Amino acid sequence: MPNTTKPVLIIGGSGVVGSKAAWFLRRLHPDLAIAIGGRDRAKAQAVAAEIGHASAEVVDLERPDLGLPGNNRFGAVAVFVKDSTLNTLRYSLEHKLPYVSVSSGTFEIGPEVALFIHKPDRAPVLMASQWLAGAAVLPILHFASAYESIDKIHIGVVLDEQDMGGPAAAADYERLTTVSPAALIIEDGKVSWVAGEEGSGRLRSVDGVDVSAQAYSPFDVISLAAGLNARSIRFDLAYGESASRRRGAPYSTEIIIALTGRKRDGSFGTSHHEIVHPDGQAPLTALGVALGLERLLGLDGAKPTVPGLYLPESLIEPAYYVRRVQEFGARFTMDGGEGVMAPSMAIPA
Incomplete structure (x- = not known):
């Protein structure tokens, strides 16, 4: 017990x-x-x-x-x-x-x-x-159940510059983005570290705006490499203005996911998923x-x-996590369509 x-x-x-x-x-x-x-x-x-x-x-x-x-x-x-x-x-x-x-x-x-x-x-x-703490990995594993095999995973996240949190989070961000100049990716089935121009990229925010990003390597890359054995895995971080703030609302946090592989119906293709929490990264x-x-x-x-x-x-x-995270206010969309949304709980300021 x-x-x-x-x-x-x-x-x-x-x-x-x-x-x-x-x-x-x-x-x-x-x-x-x-x-x-x-x-x-x-x-x-x-x-x-x-x-x-x-x-x-x-x-x-x-x-x-x-x-x-x-x-x-x-x-x-x-x-x-x-x-x-x-x-x-x-x-x-x-x-x-x-x-x-x-x-x-x-x-x-x-x-x-x-x-x-x-x-x-x-x-x-x-x-x-x-x-x-798993906000991308666990949903990806949930989405992956629609596939027989996955070849490529791309994760893009938008961290609003007003959504850093407290001093400890700011210190983590500073350390993790400066101490190691290179980021871990999986490319053509091999572990690789990229930096400089090779680590630069762009991603499309949830409002369709293209933003500059940089390769970043939280544990997501090693988790997904072990769990799904995809030949290509990359995580890009954009630090700046979130889509919600561009439209005049408070900051939000965004996770944009693309999965490419062979689906269970035999077709080969890519699915796109977006996860947004209107109260930012902390929840x-x-x-x-x-x-x-x-x-x-x-x-x-x-x-x-x-x-x-x-x-x-x-x-x-993963399915349990997805249900819980929606109960606590996260919004899911897939390929432009609204995802299943559970009743949200109020979150303290």
Whole structure:
């Protein structure tokens, strides 16, 4: 049975995305205990009071014990900041706590993987650094069920310059786009790294406007290469003005997907899909982490996840994710037609 008596510790839980993850967990599981972790106790207490049935914890990433009490008080740990010390992962493995992280680049996962390999039987570790914690990968795997085989996958995303989120998200973006000058793609069945002109591209926003983009490599590329074995996979990021802001509305976040391959009816062709959330990137990331925690802890009614190293698509059913993400406000379209839309839930400002 899942342990829902000990609180889920959300480190960075008073930030823009972490606080939404706490709110989503509360909506999904009203009785779940939650601990909001951060450097500022007052901010953590404010979020805890807002969501209810929650506590506040001061977290110090420089300390191996995170500055937390010695007794094993928590049921799981989710981290919304880049922890270069790896102390959050060490703490989780030491106390056998399910763990979720979202801030690592494809080029920097070695230390986390090595630490897990040395303690593989301690806890389930979910590495959810795909774009917005699975917001592209899981729908693609859902759409892929219409195909016998997929040859090419192109993902284009638009991140509005007003939708960066808090300081932690801004620091992640700066690090991930500057530390590694090259981006991982799959080309002609081979892993390749592109930079400069080779990494430059364009994508068509959901309003039909062509915008400049740059190849980018969150975990989506390696997830899809492993899961679908397509011969060509590329992820392009456009940072600037979203379609909604061009028409005078607040910013949104956009994911544009093209899948090419042989469909189950025997025909060969390309399908185009668009996913838009009118409140930007934070709700999608928050929900991805919330659903990951739900599966790790067995809150969905199945058994809790056993120790292991996981990606979101190895734990979360794509169809279930698509249903949930629509319930929380995402809009899906396919080849110009409106997708099935579930009733949306109000999202806090």
